[in-house]
Amino acid sequence: MTPNWINDPYSKVNKNESLAAVGSGNSRLSAENNARANLISQFELNFTAHESIIEIFEHVVRSDGAESWYNHLDYNMRYSLVTGIDNLAGSEIAGSWENRRGVHFSLVALDLQRASRVYTDIVRANLSTIDILINIPEIEKYSLNGYSRLQLAGAIADLTYFYGNILRQIGTPVQGIRNGDLYRIEAMDILRTIPVSIVISKAASVDTSNKIQSAFAGAISNLGLLIGDDSSRYVLDISIFLTPVTFSNSRHFWSRIEIIANLNDSYNDLVLLPFSFNERDGHSSQEEADHSAILSAENRIINEYSTLLGNYLFRLLPQS
Numbered sequence: 001m002t003p004n005w006i007n008d009p010y011s012k013v014n015k016n017e018s019l020a021a022v023g024s025g026n027s028r029l030s031a032e033n034n035a036r037a038n039l040i041s042q043f044e045l046n047f048t049a050h051e052s053i054i055e056i057f058e059h060v061v062r063s064d065g066a067e068s069w070y071n072h073l074d075y076n077m078r079y080s081l082v083t084g085i086d087n088l089a090g091s092e093i094a095g096s097w098e099n100r101r102g103v104h105f106s107l108v109a110l111d112l113q114r115a116s117r118v119y120t121d122i123v124r125a126n127l128s129t130i131d132i133l134i135n136i137p138e139i140e141k142y143s144l145n146g147y148s149r150l151q152l153a154g155a156i157a158d159l160t161y162f163y164g165n166i167l168r169q170i171g172t173p174v175q176g177i178r179n180g181d182l183y184r185i186e187a188m189d190i191l192r193t194i195p196v197s198i199v200i201s202k203a204a205s206v207d208t209s210n211k212i213q214s215a216f217a218g219a220i221s222n223l224g225l226l227i228g229d230d231s232s233r234y235v236l237d238i239s240i241f242l243t244p245v246t247f248s249n250s251r252h253f254w255s256r257i258e259i260i261a262n263l264n265d266s267y268n269d270l271v272l273l274p275f276s277f278n279e280r281d282g283h284s285s286q287e288e289a290d291h292s293a294i295l296s297a298e299n300r301i302i303n304e305y306s307t308l309l310g311n312y313l314f315r316l317l318p319q320s
Contacts, residue, residue: 003097005107013094017110018109020094023148032093040088043166052189089122090115091106116172119163123174126160127140133318134183144265144272147190154183175178188224191313193309196220196263202240205296212240216261222306223313234272235264242293243269244286250283260299263309273312275305 005012009120010022019042023034088110095107133153140146164177193239198220200213207213216236217227239263245254256278263273277300281292 002099003095004106005095007095007108012107013109018111020107020109022105022107024103024105026103026239028096028098028104028106028256031096031106032108035093035106036088036091039091039110043162043268048206086113089118112170112225116167116170119167119175120172123160123163123167123177126163127154127174127176129184130156130160142190142193143311143317145193145319147313149318150183150190151316152312152318154180154187156180157183182317184307191224192226194234195226195232196234196236197228197232197237199231199258200238200240203242206240206242206290211294211298212238212301214260216305217300219301219306223310233265233267234268235266240297242290244289245280250282252284253286253289254280254282255286255289255293255298256272256280259297259307261305263312273309275308278306317320 003012005020006022009022013020013170019039021035021039021042023031023036023038025031025034047306090112091110093106094109095105097105099105120242128152132158133149136146136149141149160177161179164174166172198213198217199211216238220236222225238259243256243260245256247254257280258278259274259276262271262275264270265272277295277297279296279300281289281296283289283292
């Protein structure tokens with residue numbers, strides 16, 4: 001006989017104490033997952049941002065040198081990152097049933113008191129972590145570290161908003177929750193104030209039209225950073241080597257170009273982002289081979305460096 005809770009979950013679960021939902025699937029596990037998904041859908045959560053925060057923190061916990069930052073987080077903050085929304089703390093399977101056709105049904109219930117207690121602790125811990133991230137001296141705020149702290153604060157705020165939405169809907173809201181976009185807007189405002197100087201080391205006869213420098217400058221500007229002068233904290237140190245290459249039995253002239261470009265933090269004497277490659281090009285004269293090699297390098301910088309630098313900024317970890 002079909003259980004009553006399949007059509008009315010509150011025939012088995014006390015509506016005053018729990019929220020409930022039913023899910024079905026071709027296995028018990030898929031039925032349980034679908035039941036949780038149906039329960040989560042009641043909170044009208046935006047999973048795009050949730051996936052973004054999980055992606056960021058998967059990078060955090062897997063990155064070299066990131067362990068100290070992760071360990072710095074409050075226990076409840078770590079719990080919220082590891083479990084994610086999908087698990088809904090305070091929820092449990094309250095019923096399972098399989099019909100004659102092999103379709104599985106599951107009833108999941110969220111204990112309101114337990115959820116309120118757990119998510120209130122998590123939200124308050126997250127808000128405390130955000131305060132730590134954004135409360136730094138002005139001189140440090142307008143740096144890549146300040147930018148990364150605001151970006152991370154925005155990601156944590158997204159996750160906190162989800163949990164805050166759960167608390168609002170079960171009747172125990174927490175004050176002080178801000179939209180993560182507010183932190184990201186401030187982060188971009190910071191980025192637009194950060195100058196990066198470009199220093200080129202090359203022979204005077206190489207790339208006289210400065211195509212390589214212009215390609216790097218374009219990549220930096222496209223991300224919102226400024227092109228700075230010699231006093232800039234951040235320096236893109238570029239070395240260009242262009243040499244002829246001889247191949248036996250080849251009727252062409254060949255050139256090999258090597259680009260080494262390191263983004264440095266001159267205050268801390270650190271290489272933040274290394275980038276290098278080499279290309280070979282041939283032509284009917286050495287001059288044309290040199291020109292072709294420079295054009296190939298320019299195209300590679302245009303196609304690759306903006307993406308590389310953008311990914312670095314997106315995953316940049318704050319200094320704890």
